[in-house]
Amino acid sequence: MTLPSTPSDPAALTAPAADLWKPVLTRALLALAFGALTVFWASPSASEMGWAGGLYLLATGVILIRGIGKFGLAAKQPAGKIMAAAGAALTGAGVAVAFLGSELVFGVLAALGLGLLGAAELCLGFLYRGRSVLARDWLASGVIGLGTAAALPFFISLGAHALLGVAGGGAIISGVLWILAALTLRHDARSVSSEAVN
Numbered sequence: 001m002t003l004p005s006t007p008s009d010p011a012a013l014t015a016p017a018a019d020l021w022k023p024v025l026t027r028a029l030l031a032l033a034f035g036a037l038t039v040f041w042a043s044p045s046a047s048e049m050g051w052a053g054g055l056y057l058l059a060t061g062v063i064l065i066r067g068i069g070k071f072g073l074a075a076k077q078p079a080g081k082i083m084a085a086a087g088a089a090l091t092g093a094g095v096a097v098a099f100l101g102s103e104l105v106f107g108v109l110a111a112l113g114l115g116l117l118g119a120a121e122l123c124l125g126f127l128y129r130g131r132s133v134l135a136r137d138w139l140a141s142g143v144i145g146l147g148t149a150a151a152l153p154f155f156i157s158l159g160a161h162a163l164l165g166v167a168g169g170g171a172i173i174s175g176v177l178w179i180l181a182a183l184t185l186r187h188d189a190r191s192v193s194s195e196a197v198n
Contacts, residue, residue, distance in 0.1 A: 019070065020070050020071065020072075020133070020134075020185050021182045021183075021185035021186040022070075022182075023063055023066065023067035023070055023071075024067075024134075024137075024178055024181050024182040024185060025178075025179065025182035025183075025186070026063055027060060027063050027064070027067075027178050028175050028176075028177075028178035028179035028181075028182050029175070029179070030056065030059055030060060030063065030175075031056075031060070031171040031172070031174050031175030031178065032171070032172065032175035032176070032179065034052070034053075034056040034167075034168060034171045034175075035168045035169070035171040035172030035175055036168075036172075037052060037168070038052075038164040038165055038167065038168025038169075038171070039168060039172075041161075041164065042161075043161060044160045044161060044164055045160060046101055046102050046103055046106075046159075046160050047101040048101075048160070049101065049103075049106055049160035049161075049163060049164050050097050050098055050099070050100065050101025050102065050105070050106060051098050051101065052164065053094075053097050053098075053106055053110055053163075053164065053167055054093075054094045054095065054096070054097035054098025054099070054101075055094065055098060056094070056167075056171065057090050057091070057093050057094030057097060057110060057113050057114075058090075058091050058094030058095060058098065059094070060090055060094075060117075061086075061087045061088065061089070061090035061091030061092075061093075061094060061113075061117075062087070062091060063087075064083060064086065064087035064090065064117070065083075065084055065087035065088065065091070068080050068083050068084060068087075071083070071132075071134060072132060072134075073124075079124055079127060079128070082120045082123055082124060083120060083124065085116075085120065086116050086117045086119075086120035086121070087117075089112070089113050089116040089117070090113040090114070090116070090117050092113070093109045093110060093112055093113030093114075094113065096109050097109050097110055103156050103157075103159060103160060103163060104156055106152075106156075106160075106163050107152050107153050107155065107156035107163055108153065108156075110149075110152055110163075110167060111148075111149040111150070111152040111153055112149070113149075114145045114146075114148050114149040114152070114167075114170070115145065115146055115149030115150070117142075117145050118141070118142045118143070118144070118145025118146035118147075118148075118149060119142065119145075119146065120142070121138040121139070121141045121142035121145060122138070122139060122142030122143070122146070123142075124138045124142075125137075125138035125139030125140075125142055126139070133185065133188075134181070137177060137178065137181045140177055141174050141177060141178070144170055144173050144174045144177070145170065145174070147170065148166060148167060148169070148170030151166050151170075152166055152167065
């Protein structure tokens with residue numbers, strides 16, 4: 001059987017926005033700020049941990065949902081829905097963690113939100129491998145997210161500082177990854193715009 005030359009691709013990819021670097025940089029700075037907070041916060045209470053972690057998860061989810069079009073994903077296609085679902089799960093986990101603020105809630109719901117995001121990013125990374133400028137970053141970020149999610153439940157009994165340390169460690173690693181991606185995207189966008197002017 002011969003496949004049609006222009007199949008109806010469920011993984012259709014539109015061109016990423018020229019300012020794709022902006023949501024990527026925003027996500028990176030948010031992750032690095034949260035990671036720095038967790039490094040220097042000596043003894044957070046469970047409630048403070050809930051608010052800090054919840055706001056981080058909430059803001060990251062919102063950035064992802066708002067960036068779907070800029071990533072080159074069509075919102076009504078399966079890939080856009082995967083990213084929207086992951087962003088919504090992370091946002092919901094963030095709200096729940098912020099308002100319920102206990103070690104158990106943080107360990108379980110943050111792990112669930114980060115795990116779903118990690119799985120979604122791995123899926124998108126494999127789906128768009130070689131076709132999207134973010135594919136490799138999604139793969140690496142997915143592995144980091146799944147690793148952080150897998151580790152969180154094991155630290156519930158150690159308290160708020162340990163949970164924030166694990167979440168913050170994953171945030172720092174992913175923040176460094178995403179800031180490198182954002183700077184590369186910004187440089188590439190600048191090169192393209194200067195070539196267009198000449």
